[in-house]
Each structure stands twice: as structure tokens, then as C-alpha cells.
Amino acid sequence: MTLRTRQLHRGGLDLHLVEAGSGPLVLLLHGYPETSYSWRHQLPVLAGAGMHAVAPDLRGVGHSDAPSHEGGYGMPHLIADVIGIIDGLGAANAVLVGHDWGAQLAWQVAECHPARVRGIVALSVPYAPLAAPTPAQVVMRPAKFFEDYFALVAGDEPRLREALRRFFVALSGDAPPHTLDVLFDAPNGPDTQTLRDLPLDPALSRRWLTDEDLDHYTREFMYSGFAGVFGRYRSLLRDFTQAPGTRGRGLGHPATFLGGTQDSAVRFANLDQMRALLPNLQELTLLRGCGHWVQQERPDAVNAAILDLLAQV
Incomplete structure (x- = not known):
């Protein structure tokens, strides 16, 4: 199936969309450092099921515009x-499928605009109350990790490719x-130097991340740089004071959650809390041996879960 692309102008930015099929809208929201390409296994399947499947590059990533100011x-x-995309595509609402920060975004859109969301499939990041962060937890650790790790290789294609490969492999089920213990149990958060030094076999991830896939990601981040990635993490503390919504008091939407047993995000999650806050949770599945890149590592399981939820809504 041939995928279509377009630029949609919303809120002063051109947002790049990859889409397939026609019918009820399903929006696929990527995490970091990913792009719309992370949904390559889902777009044709959803289109074949009679859906209008759309994967945007989030602002600052891929071929979407990047705001010049940190805020x-x-x-x-x-x-x-997200609401601008739904409006721009002429839809009343959408099913949201999100991974990593895309999952957090899906939860937040549902809180702020409940009537615009028919259902949610979240990968890796569960629903949770918005807890008060400290600057060290929210700004220093993740933002410094990403900037220290990727800033040195931006613009150098071979080094960027290797940095992406190591990052994908290290957080995968392979x-x-x-x-994960080596990376995340350091006293001051993830250790970028350790990630650069870990002996990670290039062949480990080729089952789900081919050389062609890695080349594609490298080209995308050579084009866009990491403004969107760095900007998102620098905004975490600001989000606590500015983020709208119900701040995690619960959602009534039909929802599904999938994560990997080797998923760095699931490892720190409170899944029982999510169950209590989502009375219409249809499915909560932990995929044994799967890492953080759920829709890429286990596309068949993710596709089945999305189709199951679509059958309910």
C-alpha cells in the first residue's frame, strides 16, 4: 500500500503527515527520538481495516516545523x-494511539478535549496523576541525558547513525x-558515557530495526536536528504549572495499554494506579521480552490491540 504525505498548516506551523486509507480517523503519535516512521507497520494495517490512519511528525521533528523559542x-x-490536525482533516474526533511521549500526549488530549477522542491505545507510558516534579528530576536528568548524548553527534551522519543505533538497541528487548540497570541506576540518572561504552552488538536489533530503518531515522534527524527532542524535555517543569486538563483524576474513554517487560518506562510505572483511574480500560498487556519500542518490536501484537479497541468504539 502506498502511503501519502502532506503538510498541514495549523497554529502557525506546517506539520508533516503520513497517511493511508480513508474512514474514521486514527492518529498515531510518536515518541522520542522517533518520527512518524515508527508507525510504518501500523499505517497499512489500519488503512486495510477501513480507517484513515495518520501519523504526524510532532513539532520540531522530521519534516514538521520547529518553533525557534524554547517555550x-x-x-x-x-x-x-493534535486538535488542529483533527480539525484540519475535517474529523469530529479520533482514536489516539501514542507511544512514549506520544502516549502522554494522547492522555492529555483526552483530558482536555474529551469529546474529540473516541478511544486511546497507549504504549509504554501509562496514565497517571500529574505529580509535582523537582527541577533535578524533571529538567536535569532527562534533558541533560538527551543533550549530552545527541548534541555531540548532530550534523555528523556516521556518528549520528551509530548513536541512534546504540540508543535503540539499549532500550530494546534485545x-x-x-x-537498563547500568543505564538507569546511576545516582544522577541515565549515564550517557556508559551508553557510549556498552558493548552492543549491531546485529541485536536487526530483527525489528533493519539497516534501511536506521538509515531512514538518520536522514530524518540529519534534516531536523534535535530541537523537538530537546525542547520537549526542557519543557517538563513548565508543563506542571501550565498544563491544562484534569491532571490525572481519571478518564472514562475506552483505553488499552501495552508495554514490554523490558520497557524502561514500564519499569518505573504504577500499573495498579492506572487500572483504578481508567474504569473503561479494555486491556493491559505486558509483552514478555519486549523493550521500549513496542510498535516496532512487536507490530503484530500492537496492530491486534488497536483493531480490538476500534471494534469497541
Whole structure:
């Protein structure tokens, strides 16, 4: 099936969309450092099921415009982008499928605009109350990790490709045992130097991330740089004071959650809390041996879960 692309102008930005099929709208929201390409296994399947499947590059990533000011990457702006896409495509509402920060975005859109969301499939990041963060937890650790790791290789294609490969492998289900312990149990958060030094076999991820896939990601981030990634993480503390919505008091939408047993995000999650806050949770599945890149590592399971939820809504 041939995928279509377009630029949709919303809120002063051109947002790049990859789409397939026609019918009820399903929006696929990527995480970081990913692009719309992370949904390559879902778009044709959803189109074949009679859906209008659309995967945007979020602002600052891929071929979408990048705001020049740091405040342009806060959650309220991303929420407005999603609503702008739904409006721009002429739809009344959409099913939201999100991974990583895309999952957090899906939860937030549902809180702020409940009538515009028919259902949610979240990968890796569960629904949770918005807790008060400290600057060290929210700004220093993740933002410094991404900037220290990727800023040095931006613009150098071979080094960027290797940095992306190591990052994808390290957080996948194919990583050697205890890789996550090495990366995330450091006293001051993830250790970028350790990630650069870990012995990660290039062949480990080729089952789900081919050389062609890695080349595509490298080209995308050579084009866009990491403004969208860095900007999102720098906005975390600001989000706590500016983010609209019900701040995690619960959602009544039909929802499904999938994560991997080797998923770095699931490892720190409170899944029982999510169950209590989502009375219409249809499915909560942990995929044994799967890492963080759920829709890429286990596309068949993710596709089945999305189609199951669509049958309910």
C-alpha cells in the first residue's frame, strides 16, 4: 500500500503527515527520538481495516516545523497541534494511539478535549496523576541525558547513525541482561558515557530495526536536528504549572495499554494506579521480552490491540 504525505498548516506551523486509507480517523503519535516512521507497520494495517490512519511528525521533528523559542514545545502546544490536525482533516474526533511521549500526549488530549477522542491505545507510558516534579528530576536528568548524548553527534551522519543505533538497541528487548540497570541506576540518572561504552552488538536489533530503518531515522534527524527532542524535555517543569486538563483524576474513554517487560518506562510505572483511574480500560498487556519500542518490536501484537479497541468504539 502506498502511503501519502502532506503538510498541514495549523497554529502557525506546517506539520508533516503520513497517511493511508480513508474512514474514521486514527492518529498515531510518536515518541522520542522517533518520527512518524515508527508507525510504518501500523499505517497499512489500519488503512486495510477501513480507517484513515495518520501519523504526524510532532513539532520540531522530521519534516514538521520547529518553533525557534524554547517555550514552543510545552504540552499545551502539542495538545493544540493534535486538535488542529483533527480539525484540519475535517474529523469530529479520533482514536489516539501514542507511544512514549506520544502516549502522554494522547492522555492529555483526552483530558482536555474529551469529546474529540473516541478511544486511546497507549504504549509504554501509562496514565497517571500529574505529580509535582523537582527541577533535578524533571529538567536535569532527562534533558541533560538527551543533550549530552545527541548534541555531540548532530550534523555528523556516521556518528549520528551509530548513536541512534546504540540508543535503540539499549532500550530494546534485545539488549543484553542488566543493560537498563547500568543505564538507569546511576545516582544522577541515565549515564550517557556508559551508553557510549556498552558493548552492543549491531546485529541485536536487526530483527525489528533493519539497516534501511536506521538509515531512514538518520536522514530524518540529519534534516531536523534535535530541537523537538530537546525542547520537549526542557519543557517538563513548565508543563506542571501550565498544563491544562484534569491532571490525572481519571478518564472514562475506552483505553488499552501495552508495554514490554523490558520497557524502561514500564519499569518505573504504577500499573495498579492506572487500572483504578481508567474504569473503561479494555486491556493491559505486558509483552514478555519486549523493550521500549513496542510498535516496532512487536507490530503484530500492537496492530491486534488497536483493531480490538476500534471494534469497541
